[in-house]
Amino acid sequence: KAGVTQTPRYLIKTRGQQVTLSCSPISGHRSVSWYQQTPGQGLQFLFEYFSETQRNKGNFPGRFSGRQFSNSRSEMNVSTLELGDSALYLCASSLGGRMNTEAFFGQGTRLTVV
Amino acid sequence: GENVEQHPSTLSVQEGDSAVIKCTYSDSASNYFPWYKQELGKGPQLIIDIRSNVGEKKDQRIAVTLNKTAKHFSLHITETQPEDSAVYFCAASSNAGGTSYGKLTFGQGTILTVHP
Numbered sequence: 225k226a227g228v229t230q231t232p233r234y235l236i237k238t239r240g241q242q243v244t245l246s247c248s249p250i251s252g253h254r255s256v257s258w259y260q261q262t263p264g265q266g267l268q269f270l271f272e273y274f275s276e277t278q279r280n281k282g283n284f285p286g287r288f289s290g291r292q293f294s295n296s297r298s299e300m301n302v303s304t305l306e307l308g309d310s311a312l313y314l315c316a317s318s319l320g321g322r323m324n325t326e327a328f329f330g331q332g333t334r335l336t337v338v
Numbered sequence: 339g340e341n342v343e344q345h346p347s348t349l350s351v352q353e354g355d356s357a358v359i360k361c362t363y364s365d366s367a368s369n370y371f372p373w374y375k376q377e378l379g380k381g382p383q384l385i386i387d388i389r390s391n392v393g394e395k396k397d398q399r400i401a402v403t404l405n406k407t408a409k410h411f412s413l414h415i416t417e418t419q420p421e422d423s424a425v426y427f428c429a430a431s432s433n434a435g436g437t438s439y440g441k442l443t444f445g446q447g448t449i450l451t452v453h454p
Contacts, residue, residue, distance in 0.1 A: 228381075257440040266447060267382075267427065272440025279439035314381050318440070324370035324389075324433045327442060329381035 226251065228317050228330035236336045242303040245333045247315035249296050255320030256298040257327065258290060261312040270313075273298050274320045305337045339437070340365040342430050344445025352453050357418050359448045361428035362410040368430040371411045372442070373402060376425045385426075386413070418452045425449050 229248040237243050249256050258270040269282040273292035290300040296317075302309055312334050316327040341364040351357050363371075369390035374382035388395045388402045388411065395402050399418075404411040415422055429442040 230381075255440050257442070259442075267429075267442075267444040269441045269443070274439065280437055280441055282441070316440075316442075320440070324431050326372070326384055326387060327440075328384060329374070331379075331381045 228315060228328055230313075230315055230330035230333050232333060233331065234334045234336075236338060237305050238338055239305055239307060241305050242301060243305060243335060244299050244301045245313055245315075245335075247298045247300075247317075247330060249298070249315075249317030250328060253317040253319055253328075254296050255318045256292060256296065257316045257318075258298070258300050259314045259316065260284070261314055261332070262310075267314070270300065302335075307337050310335060310337045340368055340430055340432075340443040342428060342443050342445040344428050344448060346448060347446065348449045348451075350451045350453065351418050353418060353420060355418055357415045357422070357450055357452075359413045359426055359428070359450075360410060361412070361430075361445050362408075363430040363443075364409065365430070365432065366409070367432040367434050367438075368443075369433060370431045371402070371404060372429050372431075373413050374427045374429065376427065376447075382427060415450075418450075420452050420454050423450055423452045 255274045257272040272280040287303045292298045312332045314332045316329045318327040319325040344361045372387035376382045401414040426448045428445040432438045
């Protein structure tokens with residue numbers, strides 16, 4: 225069974241640009257959550273999608289957005305990049321639903337903003 | 339919202355010793371507590387989890403205990419091996435819906451080093 229796949233693995237962008245990251249969940253999983261990981265702030269929740277609907281959102285500015293497609297694949301977008309957006313972006317997939325189920329992470333996308 | 343505190347931030351042990359990492363949480367509605375291991379250049383890997391209706395769970399050399407009254411849970415690794423060296427994260431979540439959906443609140447992580 226394939227795991228969670230994130231693309232690309234590495235990105236270098238310039239301040240002011242925008243970026244789109246992609247996540248393919250484990251087959252059969254309908255929930256995709258996104259996290260930002262930095263040395264200073266640790267792992268912070270960005271948002272969660274289930275059946276193409278955003279069910280939950282963390283405390284990040286509106287420059288951070290996402291979407292989910294009918295095949296459960298998800299993308300997140302960051303507009304008007306700032307230096308502080310440099311981080312490892314992780315997505316996690318789970319079965320979803322009301323009961324908490326195991327969340328499995330991808331390898332992440334390392335974003336560097338210069 | 340939920341807050342998870344994790345200690346210690348670094349832990350150094352000799353091969354064969356035991357390692358214990360402790361976490362406390364603030365939200366009494368939290369009912370699911372996973373532990374993740376993250377190796378350099380990789381995403382977090384789920385190693386064990388526990389739900390609030392269980393006090394202890396064991397999987398080979400790894401065990402997790404939960405004290406709901408005190409709101410703390412711990413990871414125990416016995417007979418440590420050099421390949422156990424990694425960053426370990428505890429997390430908490432609830433299934434209350436709304437602002438809980440898909441959200442894991444993580445501790446700050448523990449860097450475990452196992453010396454041969």
